[in-house]
Amino acid sequence: MRRLWGVYIAIIGSFTVAQIVYLSQTRSLDTQTLMKKEHIVALVGLPDLALVSEAHYVRHRSLSDLFSYFNESPELLEYFPSTFVYRPNALASSSRIEYAR
């Protein structure tokens, strides 16, 4: 029984290690793609990813403000599942608070 368990753990362990090696060789970001990504972001200058484009406050959430959450109706319109997954951006504007002080 001990041998059986040892074999099971060894198989799973070696499969995990093999996957990690294979994935790091084939599925990690290569320098060429990385450079392209950096270039496009430098050119456009906008943050966040185009994963979700239903609502402005999810597409460019880092630049959104309080009103962008209520832009489309007086009540908050949720877009399932994106608005349940991504957190609204922290709306505190540090510079404004410092000025008010």
Added chain:
Amino acid sequence: MLANVNVLLLDYALGSLKRQGGKSVFILIVLSLLIFLLASVLMIADAIKLELNTTLKTLPQITLQRFVAGKQTNVSLSRVDTILALNGVERVMPRVWGYYYFKPAGVNFSIVGVDAYEEPYKKRLSELTRTFDLSTLEKEGGMIVGEGVKNVLQENYYSDFFNFITPKGERYPLKIAGVFHSDIALESNDLMLVPKQAAYAIFGMSPEEATDIVVHVNNPVEIPTIVQKITERYPDLRAITQDDLRISYQNIFDYKSGFFLSLFIVCVFAFFIVIYDKASALSSEERREIGILKALGWRMSDIVHVKFYESFVMAFSAFMTGFCAALFFVYVLQAPLLRSVFIGYSELKPPFRLPFSVDVKMIVLLFFLSVPVYIAATLIPAWKAACLDADEVMR
């Protein structure tokens, strides 16, 4: 440490697991599934964070937005020269960008105005695009679109140009002069890169205004000081620094509510049902076993040892199985079903591969969330039973 393992007790523990048969297999499957689900979600979230963080350093150091009555509005271009005159400011760039709702497909495009494709841009643009027609760009005024935009437009019979409708109700046609490569789809899928004057016309904005202003600073250490100077001069401007963006990226996922909360609640409940079953009361058979072992002369520490080996074998096997399966599911199969949760159901889904990276912190977190909790839940009732006298336990 391995020398301290009592092989005979380990053998006995494995034999005991084998005797329990179906129950052991069931607990192993449930635990593995829980770890698999948690690991998959954390791996997808990590992959998205990795994508975000790779481009963080190329984002503007300071972005200035103007707020009137709490609502973002356009900034007057006259402020550019005042900001440029501040000590330490290297470059100030007014930007024109915004969203264009395309009703037939029900999607929002992001329109970004660039200074009419100037020389430095040309080479870079030809690297970033898969089809690039420079003559159309120069002569007729064209735009470069993301792959998603191209597909949506094509489905709506706009194969080589698109008619924008300006706020005045006029048509503003622009030719498609290029399409961004699909390997930068995550950054450009919904993007329309248009000349600045075209962006002004599409949005119906006055040429003396900009959507926001981007500031480049010579010395990054001076960013907070420059932000303070700008906001003191213009209190209606909100400054978003690169540091703010970094913090925003760190907190991108809403772990405390919504989808994650429901997922974690399901996982925690399932886990606690397993734990409760183990901890509430040992089955009478298990209690009898402990009693017989004590009557045979086993010490309390031997019994606790056996129970420790039993639970460790279960929890560690489940952890390894769940983690290995999650790696395969997320990075090799690209997380079917679960991936949709992060991408949504919009028409403009970007084609992308989840990039692989090993996050040791996540693995350690998963391990400590599952293995020690399960071991503790098994050990405590066993220890309680082992404390009693043999006849009392068996009675």
